[in-house]
Amino acid sequence: MPSEELRLCGLDAKQVFGETMALIAGRDELLSVVVSDYGRRLNLDEMREILPQAFVQVGIAEQSQVEVAAALANEGFHVLAPSYATFITSRVLDQVRVMLGMMESPVVLVGLSAGCESASLGASHMALEDLACMRTIPGMTVVCPADNVELSSILQELAANPRPAYVRISQYETDACIHARGQHTEIGKAEVLRDTPDAEVALLATGPLTSEALRAATKLTREGVRVRVVEFATIKPLDTNALDALAGMRLAVTVEDHCINGGFGSSVAEYLSERDDSPRVLRLGMPDVYLAADTPAKTLARAGLDANGIASATLARLGR
Amino acid sequence: MPVSWHCHGSVRGRALAATASEITQSGRADGVARIGAGLSSTELALRAIDIRRQVIEFAHAHPDTPFHLGGSLSCAEIMAVLLGTIMHTGAGDVPWEERDRLVLSKGHASLALWPALLQAGLLSKEDFDRGMFGPEAVIGKQPRRDTSRGIELSGGSLGMGLGYAAGLALAARRKNLPSRIYCVMGDGECDEGSVWEAASFAGHNRLGSLMVIIDANGLQLDGPTSQVLDSGPLTGKFAAFGFDVQQVDGHDVAALANVLTTRSDRPLVVVAHTVKGKGLSFAENDVKWHDRCLDEDGYSRAVAELEAARKEVLDRAE
Numbered sequence: 001m002p003s004e005e006l007r008l009c010g011l012d013a014k015q016v017f018g019e020t021m022a023l024i025a026g027r028d029e030l031l032s033v034v035v036s037d038y039g040r041r042l043n044l045d046e047m048r049e050i051l052p053q054a055f056v057q058v059g060i061a062e063q064s065q066v067e068v069a070a071a072l073a074n075e076g077f078h079v080l081a082p083s084y085a086t087f088i089t090s091r092v093l094d095q096v097r098v099m100l101g102m103m104e105s106p107v108v109l110v111g112l113s114a115g116c117e118s119a120s121l122g123a124s125h126m127a128l129e130d131l132a133c134m135r136t137i138p139g140m141t142v143v144c145p146a147d148n149v150e151l152s153s154i155l156q157e158l159a160a161n162p163r164p165a166y167v168r169i170s171q172y173e174t175d176a177c178i179h180a181r182g183q184h185t186e187i188g189k190a191e192v193l194r195d196t197p198d199a200e201v202a203l204l205a206t207g208p209l210t211s212e213a214l215r216a217a218t219k220l221t222r223e224g225v226r227v228r229v230v231e232f233a234t235i236k237p238l239d240t241n242a243l244d245a246l247a248g249m250r251l252a253v254t255v256e257d258h259c260i261n262g263g264f265g266s267s268v269a270e271y272l273s274e275r276d277d278s279p280r281v282l283r284l285g286m287p288d289v290y291l292a293a294d295t296p297a298k299t300l301a302r303a304g305l306d307a308n309g310i311a312s313a314t315l316a317r318l319g320r
Numbered sequence: 321m322p323v324s325w326h327c328h329g330s331v332r333g334r335a336l337a338a339t340a341s342e343i344t345q346s347g348r349a350d351g352v353a354r355i356g357a358g359l360s361s362t363e364l365a366l367r368a369i370d371i372r373r374q375v376i377e378f379a380h381a382h383p384d385t386p387f388h389l390g391g392s393l394s395c396a397e398i399m400a401v402l403l404g405t406i407m408h409t410g411a412g413d414v415p416w417e418e419r420d421r422l423v424l425s426k427g428h429a430s431l432a433l434w435p436a437l438l439q440a441g442l443l444s445k446e447d448f449d450r451g452m453f454g455p456e457a458v459i460g461k462q463p464r465r466d467t468s469r470g471i472e473l474s475g476g477s478l479g480m481g482l483g484y485a486a487g488l489a490l491a492a493r494r495k496n497l498p499s500r501i502y503c504v505m506g507d508g509e510c511d512e513g514s515v516w517e518a519a520s521f522a523g524h525n526r527l528g529s530l531m532v533i534i535d536a537n538g539l540q541l542d543g544p545t546s547q548v549l550d551s552g553p554l555t556g557k558f559a560a561f562g563f564d565v566q567q568v569d570g571h572d573v574a575a576l577a578n579v580l581t582t583r584s585d586r587p588l589v590v591v592a593h594t595v596k597g598k599g600l601s602f603a604e605n606d607v608k609w610h611d612r613c614l615d616e617d618g619y620s621r622a623v624a625e626l627e628a629a630r631k632e633v634l635d636r637a638e
Contacts, residue, residue, distance in 0.1 A: 053494055059524075064483045064517035071487025074467075075495070094477055095514075099484070102474045103465045 009177035018043025070099035085111025085127030106162035115170035115257030123290035132262025144207035190242035199228035215307035358405030374435035379614035392431035399436035427475015442470035479512025508540030523562020537596035570594035
């Protein structure tokens with residue numbers, strides 16, 4: 001029998017979202033999931049059986065989705081609002097500014113098919129600016145789970161203690177299981193996944209590419225590089241203690257399936273650039289262009305975001 | 321965090337025991353009596369004049385700041401009627417959770433909201449004394465959400481109030497509350513696409529506790545609404561979205577109060593035909609007064625005209 005963690009990690013993240021909502025519905029009658037015609041694929045039938053009134057459909061209307069979600073949240077409901085990542089962030093940025101930012105409505109926005117998960121649909125469906133948009137909103141919590149164990153844990157935590165938040169879901173393989181032993185991610189805390197005494201290079205990863213960073217670390221170790229891998233599930237608030245702990249190291253490499261500008265790597269660079277003893281920073285991410293449609297794997301590889309790309313970019317920066 | 325929304329009081333207790341749809345169909349059991357026992361038409365008309373007077377006092381106190389005078393003056397009767405007689409504000413014997421909610425979607429008209437909330441006892445003179453700018457201010461050119469003072473929405477970005485109000489109506493239905501949700505929008509604001517996303521949602525869900533009042537003053541920043549982007553017959557548009565629709569003279573307090581007591585299982589839109597800049601002869605129907613500084617001469621004329629209007633209301637009442 002595989003563990004519950006391994007079972008979760010073997011599923012599509014959207015299935016995990018639905019399972020988690022059903023789990024929450026069984027113990028929290030305040031749960032509300034406000035969808036914009038993206039409910040069927042989220043496997044919400046079980047939740048709807050347990051708590052029919054939790055399901056709110058607004059149609060293909062994300063502005064209305066955020067407004068309705070905010071009102072429900074401010075009236076005491078525990079509200080999640082999932083949609084395609086690009087539509088629930090950049091498309092409704094002003095609603096998010098007003099409703100979640102200024103009004104501090106405790107809505108959990110959930111961005112689906114983020115990064116280049118939907119790369120086959122082309123640039124319109126790739127969410128490569130969503131982190132940049134969300135992390136500039138004051139008071140927002142921005143989270144990018146690396147696997148389904150973490151996703152489920154974070155959704156449960158945010159539903160129990162709602163706050164203005166954005167959970168970014170992207171998935172490129174259904175066997176990634178970094179948290180197979182069921183570690184529960186604490187929001188706001190980075191996690192050292194692998195370390196070496198006197199580590200000289202830190203791979204700082206967020207989201208599903210954390211798996212690639214771990215594979216890259218294996219390659220780098222073979223090359224004699226002393227590597228630490230740190231997962232930042234939370235991008236905002238940024239765990240600056242984990243960054244302070246890099247003092248004296250040679251290089252920090254950030255890895256994300258988001259545009260090179262404005263996302264996780266930028267966030268790390270902003271912090272480290274203001275400290276005297278920081279390592280140099282290499283930001284790896286998607287290029288600053290709108291990309292042609294392709295498979296996610298090819299799109300990531302072209303951007304140098306597979307294990308080989310991460311390892312070779314790191315070695316090049318080290319001059320090896 | 322447990323949220324309590326259990327009923328208090330016997331009449332409300334019975335109403336709350338009914339299903340949500342029964343409540344939306346029958347309306348609040350004590351609604352009509354309350355309105356009958358509320359302020360008279362004369363008192364409401366005087367309150368509207370007091371609101372206009374305070375609007376120009378704000379402008380007079382900040383002579384170098386352009387204020388949205390036109391659209392604040394046009395909705396004075398709407399504010400006076402809502403907060404003076406229609407709404408259960410939670411300030412009286414109505415439990416706070418069961419209060420009616422007012423969503424001022426056209427936040428630019430906040431200058432009319434502040435005196436109406438003061439009249440209703442939700443704002444205090446001390447709140448006014450904290451000024452309109454800076455971190456200590458409670459009131460300002462745009463509302464900031466502060467439900468304890470009856471301010472449900474942070475304003476300034478148009479077109480968001482109706483969706484928020486629809487969400488409040490849905491929450492009230494789910495909590496089985498008798499609360500009604502009042503949303504004040506501008507006719508120019510109806511240019512925003514988000515208004516129609518929200519209208520679609522409210523109509524589809526038959527949110528009968530939602531009462532929308534459109535301050536149809538016919539002007540927006542760039543000119544007459546009919547020329548900027550003709551909104552056409554708003555009544556027909558909202559009817560097509562599943563609303564009951566009514567039209568009234570938005571400066572007739574009795575007509576406003578009357579239409580806002582109607583109850584239905586569908587959301588209501590009241591298109592209140594108003595005059596932008598109402599009460600100041602030199603500002604009426606003049607797009608320049610959308611937002612403008614009020615100089616000393618303008619202030620003196622405004623004071624004199626509003627005093628004359630007050631006298632006229634009192635004379636008519638005798």
